[in-house]
Amino acid sequence: MAVKNPIIVALDVPTAEQALQLAKAVAPAVGAFKIGSELFTSAGPDIVKKVRATGAAVFLDLKFHDIPNTVAKAVASATRLDVQMLTIHTSGGREMMRAAEKSAQETAAQAGLNAPLVLGVTVLTSHDNATLSEIGFPPDTGRQVERLADLAVKAGLRGLVCSPLEIAALRQVLPSPVQLVTPGIRTGAEKADDQKRTLSPREAMTAGASWLVIGRPIYAAEDPRAAAEKILGSLS
Numbered sequence: 001m002a003v004k005n006p007i008i009v010a011l012d013v014p015t016a017e018q019a020l021q022l023a024k025a026v027a028p029a030v031g032a033f034k035i036g037s038e039l040f041t042s043a044g045p046d047i048v049k050k051v052r053a054t055g056a057a058v059f060l061d062l063k064f065h066d067i068p069n070t071v072a073k074a075v076a077s078a079t080r081l082d083v084q085m086l087t088i089h090t091s092g093g094r095e096m097m098r099a100a101e102k103s104a105q106e107t108a109a110q111a112g113l114n115a116p117l118v119l120g121v122t123v124l125t126s127h128d129n130a131t132l133s134e135i136g137f138p139p140d141t142g143r144q145v146e147r148l149a150d151l152a153v154k155a156g157l158r159g160l161v162c163s164p165l166e167i168a169a170l171r172q173v174l175p176s177p178v179q180l181v182t183p184g185i186r187t188g189a190e191k192a193d194d195q196k197r198t199l200s201p202r203e204a205m206t207a208g209a210s211w212l213v214i215g216r217p218i219y220a221a222e223d224p225r226a227a228a229e230k231i232l233g234s235l236s
């Protein structure tokens, strides 16, 4: 997928009405919309169809993590919804990731659609070395991110989600066609919130991001469309 406008707006709102209102308001200034667990669980697959019907690309962020057969079927369902990106957990292992990528390709071919970009999530940014240790992983988040990223690429994934501060290190070790999608973007204009390790949109693109996931700096702004346009302007 060629990246024209790299801004993905997170539709982190609880209802379909709010999501569609936001999507329609900012669509001309952004590249895609992210639908996550909150909205999908309350509004169902119908919200994906409605956002797609506006002509916008959709990133379905449900972070699948299950046995390979189940993940393959979930990816097939998402592919038939005509999403352009979706997430799976790389800690589901090589076989699960292979099954997900294969399912995306095969389902899309059968349905006459473009295969979605299956993105691997490595280590959640809510984890630190201590929490990794608690769940039995080596207590080194940086090393674990690189290990899982390497496994994801070997399993055939074409993209990863990573924190802005991981982009530069991953770009050193990953083949260049791998797309990196990063949340944790802040412009400096917004109120402080729970994102601790952030980069500006321009810094993240310079570090090697392919796509920027941006939530509150756009949807919580007084004028979301103007906020999105300003961010887009800062990238050129």
Ligand code: C5P
Binding pocket: 010, 012, 036, 124, 125, 126, 162, 163, 183, 184, 185, 195, 213, 214, 215, 216, 217
């Ligand atoms: O509002 P904000 O810009 O922080 O939104 C970022 C979006 O990216 C949210 O949907 C959040 O769940 C998601 N995300 C994140 N950090 C991660 C993975 C996903 O902020 N490590």
